[in-house]
Amino acid sequence: METLHIPVMVQEVIRELNVNPKGLYIDCTLGLAGHSIAILNATHPSPQVIGLEVDEEAIEKAKINLVNNMNNIKILKQSFLDLEKIIKTNANNFKVDGVLLDLGMSSLQLASKDKGFSFQTESPLDMRFDSNNKVTADHIVNNYSFNKLHEILKTLGEEKSAKNIANHIINSRPIKTTSHLSRIVTTVKGQNKNNLLHPATKTFQALRIAVNNELDRLPIVLNAATKILRSGGKLVV
Numbered sequence: 001m002e003t004l005h006i007p008v009m010v011q012e013v014i015r016e017l018n019v020n021p022k023g024l025y026i027d028c029t030l031g032l033a034g035h036s037i038a039i040l041n042a043t044h045p046s047p048q049v050i051g052l053e054v055d056e057e058a059i060e061k062a063k064i065n066l067v068n069n070m071n072n073i074k075i076l077k078q079s080f081l082d083l084e085k086i087i088k089t090n091a092n093n094f095k096v097d098g099v100l101l102d103l104g105m106s107s108l109q110l111a112s113k114d115k116g117f118s119f120q121t122e123s124p125l126d127m128r129f130d131s132n133n134k135v136t137a138d139h140i141v142n143n144y145s146f147n148k149l150h151e152i153l154k155t156l157g158e159e160k161s162a163k164n165i166a167n168h169i170i171n172s173r174p175i176k177t178t179s180h181l182s183r184i185v186t187t188v189k190g191q192n193k194n195n196l197l198h199p200a201t202k203t204f205q206a207l208r209i210a211v212n213n214e215l216d217r218l219p220i221v222l223n224a225a226t227k228i229l230r231s232g233g234k235l236v237v
Protein backbone atom coordinates (compact mmCIF):
# COMPACT_ATOMS: atom_id res chain seq x y z
CA MET A 1 0.00 0.00 0.00
CA GLU A 2 1.18 3.52 -0.78
CA THR A 3 2.38 5.46 2.29
CA LEU A 4 1.49 9.11 1.97
CA HIS A 5 4.06 11.70 2.82
CA ILE A 6 3.75 15.45 2.38
CA PRO A 7 7.19 16.77 1.44
CA VAL A 8 8.29 19.93 3.22
CA MET A 9 8.28 23.24 1.26
CA VAL A 10 8.09 21.37 -2.02
CA GLN A 11 7.28 24.40 -4.18
CA GLU A 12 10.19 26.36 -2.74
CA VAL A 13 12.54 23.40 -3.24
CA ILE A 14 11.55 23.03 -6.89
CA ARG A 15 11.79 26.76 -7.51
CA GLU A 16 15.27 26.98 -5.94
CA LEU A 17 16.58 23.91 -7.77
CA ASN A 18 15.46 25.52 -11.04
CA VAL A 19 15.04 22.04 -12.54
CA ASN A 20 16.49 21.52 -16.01
CA PRO A 21 15.13 18.55 -18.03
CA LYS A 22 18.68 17.65 -19.10
CA GLY A 23 20.00 17.93 -15.55
CA LEU A 24 21.08 15.40 -12.92
CA TYR A 25 19.82 15.94 -9.37
CA ILE A 26 20.81 14.17 -6.15
CA ASP A 27 18.14 13.71 -3.50
CA CYS A 28 20.47 12.89 -0.58
CA THR A 29 17.56 12.00 1.73
CA LEU A 30 15.08 10.11 -0.45
CA GLY A 31 12.70 9.16 2.39
CA LEU A 32 9.32 8.34 0.83
CA ALA A 33 10.39 10.13 -2.38
CA GLY A 34 8.03 13.10 -2.10
CA HIS A 35 10.71 15.57 -3.19
CA SER A 36 12.17 13.23 -5.82
CA ILE A 37 8.73 12.83 -7.41
CA ALA A 38 8.32 16.61 -7.46
CA ILE A 39 11.75 17.01 -9.13
CA LEU A 40 10.90 14.32 -11.70
CA ASN A 41 7.56 15.98 -12.46
CA ALA A 42 8.98 19.51 -12.58
CA THR A 43 9.85 19.28 -16.28
CA HIS A 44 8.85 17.28 -19.37
CA PRO A 45 10.84 15.28 -20.16
CA SER A 46 11.88 14.50 -16.60
CA PRO A 47 15.44 15.16 -15.43
CA GLN A 48 17.62 12.36 -14.03
CA VAL A 49 17.56 11.84 -10.26
CA ILE A 50 19.73 9.78 -7.92
CA GLY A 51 18.03 9.10 -4.59
CA LEU A 52 20.12 8.13 -1.55
CA GLU A 53 18.61 6.51 1.54
CA VAL A 54 19.96 4.39 4.41
CA ASP A 55 16.62 3.11 5.73
CA GLU A 56 15.55 -0.02 3.87
CA GLU A 57 11.88 0.30 4.82
CA ALA A 58 11.83 3.85 3.45
CA ILE A 59 13.36 2.61 0.17
CA GLU A 60 10.64 -0.02 -0.23
CA LYS A 61 7.90 2.59 0.33
CA ALA A 62 9.66 5.06 -1.97
CA LYS A 63 9.71 2.47 -4.77
CA ILE A 64 5.95 2.04 -4.42
CA ASN A 65 5.42 5.81 -4.51
CA LEU A 66 7.72 6.07 -7.54
CA VAL A 67 5.95 3.35 -9.52
CA ASN A 68 5.16 5.75 -12.39
CA ASN A 69 8.57 7.46 -12.35
CA MET A 70 11.14 4.67 -12.09
CA ASN A 71 12.67 5.30 -15.55
CA ASN A 72 14.46 8.47 -14.55
CA ILE A 73 15.54 7.68 -11.00
CA LYS A 74 18.30 5.49 -9.61
CA ILE A 75 17.81 4.56 -5.94
CA LEU A 76 20.91 3.67 -3.96
CA LYS A 77 20.98 2.33 -0.41
CA GLN A 78 23.98 4.43 0.45
CA SER A 79 24.75 7.24 2.84
CA PHE A 80 25.08 10.82 1.69
CA LEU A 81 28.47 10.65 3.44
CA ASP A 82 29.66 8.81 0.30
CA LEU A 83 28.38 11.54 -2.02
CA GLU A 84 31.63 12.20 -3.87
CA LYS A 85 32.33 8.50 -4.42
CA ILE A 86 28.74 7.93 -5.58
CA ILE A 87 28.95 10.75 -8.12
CA LYS A 88 32.29 9.51 -9.44
CA THR A 89 30.66 6.21 -10.37
CA ASN A 90 27.24 7.51 -11.42
CA ALA A 91 27.67 10.87 -13.19
CA ASN A 92 29.28 11.31 -16.62
CA ASN A 93 31.40 14.37 -15.89
CA PHE A 94 31.40 13.94 -12.08
CA LYS A 95 29.13 16.98 -11.77
CA VAL A 96 25.45 17.43 -10.91
CA ASP A 97 22.93 20.24 -11.38
CA GLY A 98 21.36 20.16 -7.95
CA VAL A 99 21.69 18.58 -4.51
CA LEU A 100 18.82 18.33 -2.02
CA LEU A 101 19.16 17.56 1.69
CA ASP A 102 15.90 17.23 3.63
CA LEU A 103 17.20 16.40 7.10
CA GLY A 104 15.34 14.84 10.02
CA MET A 105 12.77 12.04 10.13
CA SER A 106 10.09 11.08 7.66
CA SER A 107 6.50 10.63 8.80
CA LEU A 108 7.00 6.88 8.26
CA GLN A 109 9.92 6.80 10.69
CA LEU A 110 8.13 8.92 13.27
CA ALA A 111 5.14 6.57 13.25
CA SER A 112 7.22 3.37 13.18
CA LYS A 113 6.76 1.01 16.13
CA ASP A 114 10.30 -0.37 15.65
CA LYS A 115 12.33 2.81 15.33
CA GLY A 116 11.57 4.45 18.67
CA PHE A 117 11.73 8.03 17.36
CA SER A 118 8.47 9.04 19.02
CA PHE A 119 7.38 9.21 22.65
CA GLN A 120 3.86 8.60 21.37
CA THR A 121 4.47 4.99 20.33
CA GLU A 122 5.50 2.14 22.63
CA SER A 123 8.81 1.07 21.07
CA PRO A 124 12.29 -0.15 21.87
CA LEU A 125 14.85 2.66 22.16
CA ASP A 126 16.48 2.43 18.74
CA MET A 127 16.37 5.77 16.82
CA ARG A 128 18.82 4.69 14.10
CA PHE A 129 18.11 5.82 10.54
CA ASP A 130 20.48 3.09 9.37
CA SER A 131 19.95 -0.20 11.21
CA ASN A 132 23.56 -1.20 10.37
CA ASN A 133 24.88 1.48 12.70
CA LYS A 134 26.05 0.14 16.05
CA VAL A 135 24.93 2.89 18.45
CA THR A 136 21.27 2.89 19.48
CA ALA A 137 19.36 5.16 21.86
CA ASP A 138 19.21 2.16 24.23
CA HIS A 139 23.02 2.05 24.31
CA ILE A 140 23.32 5.76 25.09
CA VAL A 141 20.53 5.83 27.69
CA ASN A 142 21.74 2.73 29.53
CA ASN A 143 25.53 3.11 29.28
CA TYR A 144 26.65 6.73 28.96
CA SER A 145 28.05 8.56 31.98
CA PHE A 146 26.17 11.41 33.66
CA ASN A 147 28.50 13.94 32.02
CA LYS A 148 27.98 12.56 28.52
CA LEU A 149 24.20 12.34 28.92
CA HIS A 150 24.05 15.84 30.36
CA GLU A 151 26.11 17.20 27.46
CA ILE A 152 23.90 15.50 24.86
CA LEU A 153 20.66 16.79 26.41
CA LYS A 154 22.04 20.29 26.89
CA THR A 155 23.76 20.83 23.53
CA LEU A 156 21.68 18.72 21.13
CA GLY A 157 18.30 19.22 22.81
CA GLU A 158 18.82 22.65 24.40
CA GLU A 159 17.08 21.04 27.36
CA LYS A 160 17.03 23.34 30.41
CA SER A 161 16.43 20.39 32.77
CA ALA A 162 19.34 18.42 31.27
CA LYS A 163 21.05 17.83 34.63
CA ASN A 164 17.93 16.53 36.38
CA ILE A 165 16.91 14.37 33.46
CA ALA A 166 20.41 12.86 33.16
CA ASN A 167 20.33 12.06 36.89
CA HIS A 168 16.90 10.45 36.70
CA ILE A 169 17.90 8.42 33.66
CA ILE A 170 20.92 7.00 35.48
CA ASN A 171 18.86 6.20 38.61
CA SER A 172 16.10 4.52 36.57
CA ARG A 173 18.28 2.13 34.54
CA PRO A 174 17.59 -0.16 32.80
CA ILE A 175 15.31 1.86 30.49
CA LYS A 176 14.16 -0.18 27.53
CA THR A 177 11.18 1.58 25.95
CA THR A 178 10.18 4.99 24.63
CA SER A 179 7.26 5.15 27.06
CA HIS A 180 9.52 4.46 30.06
CA LEU A 181 11.93 7.19 28.99
CA SER A 182 9.06 9.57 28.29
CA ARG A 183 7.62 8.94 31.80
CA ILE A 184 10.99 9.65 33.41
CA VAL A 185 11.34 12.98 31.60
CA THR A 186 7.73 13.92 32.39
CA THR A 187 8.33 13.15 36.07
CA VAL A 188 11.28 15.55 36.08
CA LYS A 189 9.65 18.34 34.07
CA GLY A 190 5.99 17.91 34.90
CA GLN A 191 3.18 18.01 32.35
CA ASN A 192 3.34 20.99 30.03
CA LYS A 193 0.44 23.20 31.10
CA ASN A 194 0.04 25.05 27.80
CA ASN A 195 0.32 21.73 25.93
CA LEU A 196 2.49 23.20 23.18
CA LEU A 197 5.46 20.87 23.49
CA HIS A 198 5.49 17.43 25.08
CA PRO A 199 8.00 17.43 27.99
CA ALA A 200 10.04 14.66 26.32
CA THR A 201 10.35 16.38 22.90
CA LYS A 202 13.81 17.86 23.48
CA THR A 203 15.19 14.69 25.09
CA PHE A 204 14.06 12.57 22.14
CA GLN A 205 15.45 15.10 19.65
CA ALA A 206 18.82 15.16 21.43
CA LEU A 207 19.06 11.36 21.48
CA ARG A 208 18.13 11.06 17.79
CA ILE A 209 20.83 13.57 16.81
CA ALA A 210 23.40 11.78 19.00
CA VAL A 211 22.50 8.28 17.76
CA ASN A 212 22.81 9.32 14.12
CA ASN A 213 25.78 11.62 14.66
CA GLU A 214 23.82 14.21 12.72
CA LEU A 215 25.86 17.32 13.56
CA ASP A 216 29.19 15.77 12.54
CA ARG A 217 27.71 14.52 9.27
CA LEU A 218 26.32 17.82 8.07
CA PRO A 219 29.65 19.60 7.32
CA ILE A 220 30.92 16.47 5.54
CA VAL A 221 27.97 16.30 3.15
CA LEU A 222 27.87 20.07 2.62
CA ASN A 223 31.55 20.09 1.71
CA ALA A 224 31.05 17.17 -0.70
CA ALA A 225 28.01 18.85 -2.26
CA THR A 226 29.98 21.98 -3.11
CA LYS A 227 32.59 19.83 -4.87
CA ILE A 228 30.15 17.91 -7.07
CA LEU A 229 27.93 20.82 -8.13
CA ARG A 230 28.56 22.15 -11.62
CA SER A 231 29.06 25.89 -11.94
CA GLY A 232 25.63 27.47 -11.35
CA GLY A 233 24.29 24.28 -9.72
CA LYS A 234 22.02 24.54 -6.67
CA LEU A 235 22.29 23.14 -3.15
CA VAL A 236 19.01 23.14 -1.20
CA VAL A 237 19.04 22.21 2.51
Ligand SMILES: C[S@@+](CC[C@H](N)C(=O)[O-])C[C@H]1O[C@@H](n2cnc3c(N)ncnc32)[C@H](O)[C@@H]1O
Binds near residue numbers: 033
Ligand atom coordinates in the same frame (compact mmCIF):
# COMPACT_ATOMS: atom_id res chain seq x y z
C1 LIG B 1 12.97 14.10 6.33
S1 LIG B 1 13.26 12.55 5.64
C2 LIG B 1 13.20 12.87 3.92
C3 LIG B 1 11.80 12.92 3.37
C4 LIG B 1 11.79 13.04 1.86
N1 LIG B 1 12.30 14.31 1.40
C5 LIG B 1 10.41 12.81 1.29
O1 LIG B 1 9.91 13.67 0.54
O2 LIG B 1 9.82 11.76 1.58
C6 LIG B 1 14.99 12.31 5.85
C7 LIG B 1 15.47 10.96 5.37
O3 LIG B 1 16.90 10.97 5.34
C8 LIG B 1 17.34 9.65 5.61
N2 LIG B 1 18.75 9.70 6.01
C9 LIG B 1 19.27 9.98 7.24
N3 LIG B 1 20.61 9.90 7.21
C10 LIG B 1 20.95 9.58 5.94
C11 LIG B 1 22.21 9.36 5.29
N4 LIG B 1 23.37 9.46 5.96
N5 LIG B 1 22.21 9.07 3.97
C12 LIG B 1 21.03 8.96 3.28
N6 LIG B 1 19.80 9.15 3.85
C13 LIG B 1 19.77 9.46 5.16
C14 LIG B 1 16.41 9.19 6.71
O4 LIG B 1 16.39 7.77 6.79
C15 LIG B 1 15.07 9.79 6.26
O5 LIG B 1 14.30 8.87 5.54
